[in-house]
Amino acid sequence: MELEIAALAGVGASSVVSLLVTDAFGWGKGRILKLLGRDAQADPAAVETEVERLRRELAAAREAGDETAEGAVEAELADFLEELLQTHPDLAEGLAEIVREADAVRLPPALASNILHYVNHDALHAEMDAHWTRCAEADVPAVIFLAGLRGTGRRAAARRWARAHAAHFTGPVLDADLGRDLNGTHADPDAVLDRWLAQLGMARADRPGDLPGKSAAFRAACARAGRDQGPVLVLLDNAETRRQIEPLLPAVPGSAALITGSEPPRQLDGAPDFAPLLVEPLDDGPAAELIARVSGRTEHADRLRSLARRVGGNPWALRIVAAELRSPEPGVLEDFEALLAERESRQEVLGMTDEDAHGESLYGAFDSTYGALPPRPARLYRLLGLLPPGRFHPDTLYALLSEWSSAQVRQALRALVDRGVVQRADLDAYRLEPIVHDHALTRAEQDEDPAERELLRDRFFARLLEFAERAEAALSTRWLHDPEYVEPRRESAPKAEAATAEGQLARRRDSLVPAVLLAHATGRHRHAWRLCQALWSFYLRTGSHTEWIASHRTGLAAAQACLDDPLAVARMHFQLGFAHMDRWSLDEDDARLAREELEAALRLARADTGDGGEGARRTESSALEALGLLALKLKHGARALDCFAEAKAALDGIVHPRGHALLTFHTARAYSALERHNDAEREFALARREFELLPTGPDHFNIAKAWLRQAEDRRACGQPDAALHCLNEAAAGTADAPASHQRATVLLLRGDIQAELGDREAAESDWSSARDMFTELGSPRAEGAQERLDGPV
The missing domain is CATH 3.40.50.300 (P-loop containing nucleotide triphosphate hydrolases)
Structure with missing residues (x-):
């Protein structure tokens, strides 16, 4: 809980700051005053006076381009909010609402970030x-x-x-x-x-x-x-x-x-x-201005121009110079001018040759920045090199540096932001440029104790895997391999809303594939394939096929490296094959690739005896189910029917009601493809009953889907009245999701059936509703609905 409080306090402080310095403050002012005045029974007028002071400080910092001062205000707010939430945890939802408000009115992250101490151009x-x-x-x-x-x-x-x-x-x-x-x-x-x-x-x-x-x-x-x-x-x-x-x-x-x-x-x-x-290096004037802003020096501009001229106008190198000049010791400027005046000492300070002097190679310059860091920011810098490239979030750092307070983590992170090596990417996300990440990793390999380095990475992957598996538990009830470790965790996983879990994974999306790659590259093969297993529902729901396939190719290689776990290899073959089938690109040869991966999964599952048989039989059933769906896509109905029958047989004696219901539904679709319409009608009805009686409660989405598929079957066999009845049932089942893609599809088809039956008025009503829903969803199918409305009466 402490990590969650620290994370919310950090993003909450960022949100309050973003509201305080924009016109949107009037919108969130009441909530902010109420939140900040909750502790210590403060006088409302005094709280408002304090908030106005913060607004003035922030406005002055932004006017001067002083993000160090702005960061100090944010850090002060974060410390206060964390202490407040620890005392009054009931205020968490109120702060979360402020975060949502700030997110709704702020500039997009791509425009609001990475403009630290900006000058010229x-x-x-x-x-x-x-x-x-x-x-x-x-x-x-x-x-x-x-x-x-x-x-x-x-x-x-x-x-x-x-x-x-x-x-x-x-x-x-x-x-x-x-x-x-x-x-x-x-x-x-x-x-x-x-x-x-x-x-x-x-x-x-x-x-x-x-x-x-x-x-x-x-x-x-x-x-x-x-x-x-x-x-x-x-x-x-x-x-x-x-x-x-x-x-x-x-x-x-x-x-x-x-x-x-x-x-x-x-x-x-x-x-x-x-x-x-x-993009040229900075001229002398703007270069000197950048040194002055970052260092806080007030010397005459000519002296700083002279200093900047020797660096060559590269902003990164200029920040290094400015960081050195922050020292309060007397004579620092004079000493640094002398060092930069001589070729050898200049190269030593900036780590550049004459050919590099305009910034072609900055590793030595990064060494200078790193060497000037206090111990905590330097340790954090090394830790960031051990993480996968891409975005990172403060809550990850809180977990890895558990011996530090959250305030100490924020202070160290702020020091790296001030020096320009870490960049703000969002309200609660940061990033390193690839070349900076490479340097941080080099320093970690040189300066971090090897055992401690491996321990930090172990902590990172353990936390990421726990996070991913908890999110998967919220998104799906499907079985996961490795039950001795996963299933107890799944039982204790918070019953979060699926949309919340999906959103949490989406925030970390940029670092998921790099994390799988890094886990495998560092010999953590078990973590790599299990991360892939836990990301299945996220990739399936979001249709992120390229990332899905890229991560699972690595996951398969990682599972194969675990020589004692053939079932892990089978699971990766299955998930990779399903990804190819779900993408279904002819250019990428997905039909062949899907079949090869799924057949490999099936062979391994049938040969495995490693976990008492249940995991192997579940994997066998899943591979057969996917092969049946692949056969349906290829219009091989008889082959699909055989696959679904074998998949059901593999589950014999295993309690898996949802799996049985899905196989019944797929069987009905196979009968429909074979034009065995009476058999299809029977199986659709049975599937709906099984979805209705699931232990977790009725699956309304798949019940409506079964009505929709049955309507298509009834239409195909020349029974439009029966099809209309099915669509009425499907429409009733989707009434609680008025803007869903499924409901729009139901109404579009119902309009078609009503037009066939001669009820143009009812058809136009459904087509109009479907068009509006597809438009709201950004679907190109809105054009098809409009064409129907524009067609001949």
Whole structure:
């Protein structure tokens, strides 16, 4: 509970700060005053006076560009809120409501973060403005590539420009880091589009399985968002190839794509007015301003310009200089000027050769920053190198550094943010640039005791696995392999709402695949495949096929490395095969890959005797069920029927009512595919009864789904009246989910049946409702409903 309180206090402080410095404060003021005044029976007027003081301090810090001062206010609030929640845990929901309010009204994270002590790039932004204006006049999207050496501020420059134009980009803001993973592999645009289509509100059932289809669906969704909300902004970092970039361009007039990388491709298809711009090192004046802001020095600007000139205008190197100048000792500036004046000592301080002096190699510069850190921030820096690349959250750090107080963790994290090595990514998330993460890992390997290093990683993976398995328990009741460890945990898992569990995993989405890769790479094979097992429901529900398949390929290799656990290998083959079948891309040869993986799972499950037989028989049944679904997709109804019968036989004697109900439902579908309509009707009715009598309560979703499938079967055998009855039952069963994709599908088909029966008025009512629901859900099927309404009467 203490970790949860610390995490909520941290994100709560960030939220209160974001409200205090925006016009949205009036919206949340009452709740903030009530919350802050709860402890010590404070006088309401005194509380309001204190809040106004905080607002003035924050306003002054923002005016001066002093994020150190702003961070100090946030840290003060976090400490206060943590103490308050420990005394009054009933206030947690009130603080959570403030967090939700702040999240609803703040700038998108991609625009609100990573603009620490920002200076200059005025000339660059003028070029970007000119290009954007030309594109607007030509009614085409603006595509701008900001190229430059690491450390020159490409990412910050892009976000600063975007933030300055936030009033124009009122539609979705979509961002992605296209950098390489632990294996040196480029980020896959397919995975980016999976995430973006979900962010744009496209229902999972509407998303294509192949990259060209996803890209087309993305552009169509951007066009709809542009009409309904305003222009879309795309932010891509660390891009290297045309293949990465082109599928992710919105191609909608008024929209913009800002891309950063070392050098741009020569030309981008679909971007006729593509502008590659170079991000230059800072001039002397802005460089000196950056040193002054970060260091807090008040010396004459000429002295700081002289100092900056010797560094070469690289913002990262300038921060290193500024960090050294924070010392209150007299003579620090003079000593540092002398060190930078001589070639050898300058190289020693910054760790650069003359060829590197503008920032091409910053490892030595990072060494200087690291060497100047106090003990706790230095330890935290090493710990961050041991974690997977990507985003991280403070609650993870609280768990790993359990010997520190949460306030000490926040202070150390703030010190790393102040020095520019850690960047804010969201209200409760942070990130390291890949090159910084590499350096932090190098320092951990050199300076951290090997046993302690392994212990910290063990703690991380144990906590992540526990978190993932608890989330899986909230999302699904399915059986998991390794019952001696998993099942007791599942019994004690909190009965969280599925949407909450899914949201918690989504917050950590960027680090899930890297975590699986790192677990396997460091010999924690058991953790790697079990993480994959626990992520099944999340990937299935979100349709994140690229990440699903990438993680499970590693999970399969990890399971194979566990030579004493063939059932783990079978589970990974099964889950990987199901992922291919669910994606169903002809370009990716998913039908063949799915069959091969599922048949491998089936062979291993039938050969395994490692856990008394039940786990093997459950896996055998699951593989046969998936092979039956694969056969249905391939229109092999007889083969599907045989698979489902064998799957039921494998479960003989095992208490698994939901599994039996699903197999009955699938059997009904197979009969329908074979045009054995009476058998299908019988099995649909039996499936509904089994879903109704589940020990966990009726499964209304699958009951309605069985009515819908039976309606399709009745229509196919020429019984529209019976089909209409089934659809009426399905509509009644989905009445509590008025904006669901399932309900819209039911109403669309019911409209079709009513039109066939000659009731045009009723048909138009259902088509209109279906159109409105599909529109609300961002589904392209709204167009099909409108075509029906526009068709001949």
